[in-house]
Amino acid sequence: xxxxxxxxxxxxxxxxxxxxxxxxxxxxxxxxxxxxxxxxxxxxxxxxxxxxxxxxxxxxxxxxxxxxxxxxxxxxxxxxxxxxxxxxxxxxxxxxxxxxxxxxxxxxxxxxxxxxxxxxxxxxxxxxxxxxxxxxxxxxxxxxxxxxxxxxxxxxxxxxxxxxxxxxxxxxxxxxxxxxxxxxxxxxxxxxxxxxxxxxxxxxxxxxxxxxxxxxxxxxxxxxxxxxxxxxxxxxxxxxxxxxxxxxxxxxxxxxxxxxxxxxxxxxxxxxxxxxxxxxxxxxxxxxxxxxxxxxxxxxxxxxxxxxxxxxxxxxxxxxxxxxxxxxxxxxxxxxxxxxxxxxxxxxxxxxxxxxxxxxxxxxxxxxxxxxxxxxxxxxxxxxxxxxxxxxxxxxxxxxxxxxxxxxxxxxxxxxxxxxxxxxxxxxxxxxxxxxxxxxxxxxxxxxxxxxxxxxxxxxxxxxxxxxxxxxxxxxxxxxxxxxxxxxxxxxxxxxxxxxxxxxxxxxxxxxxxxxxxxxxxxxxxxxxxxxxxxxxxxxxxxxxxxxxxxxxxxxxxxxxxxxxxxxxxxxxxxxxxxxxxxxxxxxxxxxxxxxxxxxxxxxxxxxxxxxxxxxxxxxxxxxxxxxxxxxxxxxxxxxxxxxxxxxxxxxxxxxxxxxxxxxxxxxxxxxxxxxxxxxxxx
Numbered sequence: 001x002x003x004x005x006x007x008x009x010x011x012x013x014x015x016x017x018x019x020x021x022x023x024x025x026x027x028x029x030x031x032x033x034x035x036x037x038x039x040x041x042x043x044x045x046x047x048x049x050x051x052x053x054x055x056x057x058x059x060x061x062x063x064x065x066x067x068x069x070x071x072x073x074x075x076x077x078x079x080x081x082x083x084x085x086x087x088x089x090x091x092x093x094x095x096x097x098x099x100x101x102x103x104x105x106x107x108x109x110x111x112x113x114x115x116x117x118x119x120x121x122x123x124x125x126x127x128x129x130x131x132x133x134x135x136x137x138x139x140x141x142x143x144x145x146x147x148x149x150x151x152x153x154x155x156x157x158x159x160x161x162x163x164x165x166x167x168x169x170x171x172x173x174x175x176x177x178x179x180x181x182x183x184x185x186x187x188x189x190x191x192x193x194x195x196x197x198x199x200x201x202x203x204x205x206x207x208x209x210x211x212x213x214x215x216x217x218x219x220x221x222x223x224x225x226x227x228x229x230x231x232x233x234x235x236x237x238x239x240x241x242x243x244x245x246x247x248x249x250x251x252x253x254x255x256x257x258x259x260x261x262x263x264x265x266x267x268x269x270x271x272x273x274x275x276x277x278x279x280x281x282x283x284x285x286x287x288x289x290x291x292x293x294x295x296x297x298x299x300x301x302x303x304x305x306x307x308x309x310x311x312x313x314x315x316x317x318x319x320x321x322x323x324x325x326x327x328x329x330x331x332x333x334x335x336x337x338x339x340x341x342x343x344x345x346x347x348x349x350x351x352x353x354x355x356x357x358x359x360x361x362x363x364x365x366x367x368x369x370x371x372x373x374x375x376x377x378x379x380x381x382x383x384x385x386x387x388x389x390x391x392x393x394x395x396x397x398x399x400x401x402x403x404x405x406x407x408x409x410x411x412x413x414x415x416x417x418x419x420x421x422x423x424x425x426x427x428x429x430x431x432x433x434x435x436x437x438x439x440x441x442x443x444x445x446x447x448x449x450x451x452x453x454x455x456x457x458x459x460x461x462x463x464x465x466x467x468x469x470x471x472x473x474x475x476x477x478x479x480x481x482x483x484x485x486x487x488x489x490x491x492x493x494x495x496x497x498x499x500x501x502x503x504x505x506x507x508x509x510x511x512x513x514x515x516x517x518x519x520x521x522x523x524x525x526x527x528x529x530x531x532x533x534x535x536x537x538x539x540x541x542x543x544x545x546x547x548x549x550x551x552x553x554x555x556x557x558x559x560x561x562x563x564x565x566x567x568x569x570x571x572x573x574x575x576x577x578x579x580x581x582x583x584x585x586x587x588x589x590x591x592x593x594x595x596x597x598x599x600x601x602x603x604x605x606x607x608x609x610x611x612x613x614x615x616x617x618x619x620x621x622x623x624x625x626x627x628x629x630x631x632x633x634x635x636x637x638x639x640x641x642x643x644x645x646x647x648x649x650x651x652x653x654x655x656x657x658x659x660x661x662x663x664x665x666x667x668x669x670x671x672x673x674x675x676x677x678x679x680x681x682x683x
Contacts, residue, residue, distance in 0.1 A: 035335045036395040037165050038176035039081050039103070039115035045073035047080075047174050048221075050183040055211075056231050058156045058190065061144040063135040067171050068128060076123040081168035081175035081224075083113025084138040091130040093121055111397040113168045131172045140624045141166035143289060149621065150232065150287055151248040155192055157232035157287055159302070161295060161625060164336055164398035167224035178334045178441050180221035188213045189231045196246060198228040198297035200279050218298065220277060221439060223332055228297035230284060239263060242276075247285035251305065255285040258308050258315060261357065265319045268356045272349060272427070273326045273434055281325070283318060289589040291626040293317045296324030296346075304590050306559040313518035313558060316354050316367075323349035326434050334443040336398035340389045341442055344410015347371070348418075349430075351411075365483040366519070368411065370526050372480065375408035376533075377596075384473035389413065390444050399625060400632070402591075412476050413469050417451070419480075420460040429454055444470050487523050490516075494527035498535075501543040508546055518558045525553075525564040529571075538572040545574075554580055563593045570600040570607060578607065582614055589622045591629060599633050612636065 034041065051068035071078050082102065090100050099119035106112060120127045135142065145157040160170055168175040184202075189195045191210045199218035206212050236246045237256040240263035245256040262283060270276055282300045285308070294317045295302040301321040307314040327345035355363040379387045386401045389409055393401060418426035433450060448466055455461050468477045484491070496509040513521060532538045539547075548554055553565035554577070566584060569577035581601065585594045598615060601607035612634055619627055619638055631638050 033335075035176040035178055037112070037336055037393065037398055038174060038179075039079050039112070040174035040176055040179060041075075041079050042174055042176070042179040044075035045071050045078035045120070046179060047078070047181050048072055050171070050173070050181050052171060052183060052185040052187075054185065054229075055188045056158060056190075056195070058144070058158065061137055061142075063139075063142075063170070065134070065171065066130060066132050067173070068130045069172070071120070071127045071129055072125075073120060073127060074124050076120050078118050078120060078127075078129060080116040080118070080172045081113055081165075082116045082172050083140065083166075083169040084136045085169065085172065086134040086136060087116070087131065087172075088134065089132040090118060091132075092118065093127055095121075109395060111165065111399075112395060116172055133172065135170065139169040141170040143623045145287055145289065149289065151250045152233055155233045157230075159230040159232075159286060159290070160228055161291065161302075161623060162227050163225040163295065164402075165225070166625070167227050170227065170229075171224075173224040173227075175224045177223040177225060177332050177336065180223050180332070180439070180441070182221050183218045183227070185216045185229075186213055187216070187229065187231075192233060193231050194234040195229065195231045196234065196282075196284060196300055197230075198222070198226055198300050200299055220298065220330075222298055222329065226296070226298055226329060228295070228300060228302065230286070230300075230302075234284075236282070240266075242266075242280050244280075244282045245285065246282060246300075247305075248287075251285060251308075254308050254310075255283070255305075258310070258312055259283050259285075259303075259318050261312065261315055262318055262322070264357065265315075265322045265353055268353045269319075269322050269326070269349065271356075272352055273431060276325060277330060277438075278325055281322065283321075288587055289621055289623050289626075291589055291591045291623040293590060293592060294321040296321045296328055298325070298329050304588070306588050306590050306593070309518065309558045311518060311558075314560065316350060319353045319357075320346055320350040323353065326438075330439060331434055331437040332441045334441040334446075335393075336401070337390050337393045338443045339398070339401075340406035340410030340413075341444065341447060343406040344389075344408075344414055345430075347407045347411040348414045360486075362483050362486050366486040366523070368408075368415065368480070369482050369484065369487055370523060371404070371408040371411060372482070373526050373530050374404040375412070376475065376530075378403040378405050378408075379473075379475055387473040388471055390470050399629065402629075409476055412480055415480060416469075416476070416478055417461065417464065420464065421455060421458060425455075487520075487527075490520055490523040491527045493524055494531055497528060497539075497543065497547060498531050500546075501539050510550075513551060518561060521551075521553075521556075521558075522560050522564065525561065525568065529564065529568060532568075532571070539568070541572055541574045544569055544572050559588070559590075559593065563597070566597055567600055570597070570604050573605055575606040578610065582610070586614065586618045586621065589626050591626050594622070594626065595630055595633055598630050602634055 047069045049070035052065060054063050054065035056063055087102065090097055097119070101117050103115040103117065105114050118129055141160045141162050143159060147153055147156050150157045162170060165175050167173050183199065185197055185199065187195045188207070188211050191206065191212050195214040197216040199216035202215040202217050204212050204214045233248060234246050235249045235252045236244045237252055238244050239256055239260050243262045243266065245252065245259050247255040262281065266276060266281055278298050280299050284300055284302050285305055286302055288305050290302060290304045293304055301318065303317060307317055323346045327349055328342040333339050333341045351364040351367050354367065355361050382403050382405065385391050386403060387405055389406065391401055432454060436450060465477055493509060493511050500506045500508055553561055556562045556565065562584060566577055566581045570581065581597055585597050598611050601611035615630055615634060622630065627638060
């Protein structure tokens with residue numbers, strides 16, 4: 001099939017942005033520790049702007065692009081992250097160059113990709129590096145969905161997920177959160193489709209070849225992991241003057257209803273922090289394979305359709321992503337080892353937003369109780385290193401450290417500090433912290449120093465054990481005293497069912513929960529699971545049947561309820577839940593649900609082979625990130641092997657003047673063979 005590959009030459013565009021944004025973009029961290037998850041050295045050469053021209057090709061499932069990088073440097077080279085990219089040509093300050101190299105891939109470190117080192121014309125100043133390249137089928141940031149996996153079933157769909165270190169497979173960049181850049185983009189797509197990005201839309205132009213070119217601008221500096229692009233048959237519904245909900249045409253009305261409170265969330269967040277900085281806040285409801293609940297891409301939050309419960313009960317995920325507009329996107333963790341500064345703060349702010357919506361401050365504690373139980377599960381499952389707020393990640397894949405620890409342990413650190421100094425003082429501190437580090441980054445020691453300086457002389461925080469909280473594994477050193485008045489009925493009912501399960505003489509509980517909120521039902525199931533865990537004994541199948549006969553949890557349209565019910569049934573070895581569980585984990589790819597359920601099935605007596613067979617049969621449905629993590633959980637590997645003349649080469653370098661190869665180091669890739677390689681490992 002003929003492919004339309006083109007490159008555009010264009011002049012450097014000078015953009016004027018807010019003076020404090022410029023200062024923060026060019027600022028370097030106070031930390032001297034280099035981010036080992038990246039090949040970049042921003043202290044010697046920092047990318048401050050990206051101008052991206054791209055063409056999306058669904059037939060080849062590739063992107064042909066030009067990345068024009070503006071680099072401020074004190075060295076005569078810039079080092080960039082690349083992964084599974086074909087480098088066509090590099091131009092430095094208007095002149096085509098062959099003075100660049102792609103470093104060999106480090107064995108066992110495929111997730112890091114390779115270092116693209118480009119020689120600059122001077123050792124000090126500002127340079128423009130223009131890279132012509134193409135993505136490959138192994139782009140880990142991308143998922144290409146066939147029409148059959150969309151709601152409309154007519155057109156294919158494409159979206160990206162760059163967090164944590166997948167942007168390097170989409171564009172040559174400094175793929176580390178400590179390096180921020182502004183960006184603009186021009187993206188050409190099929191005429192039937194709409195393109196959206198994590199930036200402000202600047203219009204579109206219809207071309208003569210049945211394509212449309214969409215333009216975007218992001219004037220606020222962002223790390224590479226916040227680059228995002230989606231292409232598909234999309235429709236949007238405005239829910240306020242600055243908020244629009246996007247999705248496929250057959251889904252968009254349901255999504256707009258579910259997320260109709262978006263503007264309310266945003267206003268409350270502004271009251272708790274300061275004015276929203278990003279211009280627009282749109283929400284995109286993606287197809288079911290999206291691996292997360294939400295992704296805080298600036299101007300365009302991505303969310304999973306598993307939130308479409310029909311009663312707005314799961315819209316707190318949107319509140320969480322809105323909170324990221326300040327905690328994460330404006331103030332960003334310096335490296336992934338300090339991820340809790342993104343997620344702990346965001347969880348704190350999300351709960352404050354939801355409490356304001358409910359006009360009941362007890363909602364913070366009600367939600368935090370469930371979070372504490374999630375934290376217990378994570379601490380039990382993850383390695384000790386990953387149960388620390390500041391883990392030693394080295395150059396390991398940050399995705400493998402992902403759990404509820406940075407969210408809930410981070411929240412509890414902030415909650416503890418708030419209880420010590422008082423909510424009013426802590427709220428003022430939160431605003432001061434966000435103002436201090438906005439448009440920049442922060443690490444744990446910088447946060448600690450800022451807090452201690454702000455509350456200097458306050459005796460309530462003198463004995464706070466910072467080292468244990470930040471650097472020791474396991475549960476937090478202090479257990480919170482949550483207000484349990486909202487969750488009391490749920491805990492009482494859970495206790496009654498445990499007593500019924502334990503004693504033949506106990507009467508079956510007959511509490512009517514039909515008028516309970518979805519959150520209360522979730523709280524009940526959490527309490528039941530926690531009580532079972534506490535006594536290391538799960539419910540009898542007869543008790544499971546009695547509960548379901550009364551409450552019909554297996555028919556719930558709420559994903560949080562159905563997830564917990566499936567997990568409880570599997571742990572009780574109730575095989576009747578198998579068809580429901582398999583359907584649930586093969587019709588959506590949210591890792592919060594699929595990973596624990598695959599693990600539970602694999603650990604059960606009846607489900608081990610089912611878990612493996614189901615995953616292998618549906619592996620292509622999942623996003624590459626989810627596919628990798630579930631494979632790790634099940635102790636198998638799904639590899640794609642390419643036969644090339646250089647066994648370890650993942651990025652192909654083609655040095656050329658226009659259409660002429662220079663140098664004998666280029667070897668064309670030969671036939672690609674996709675192999676599923678199973679390697680059983682001990683969990």
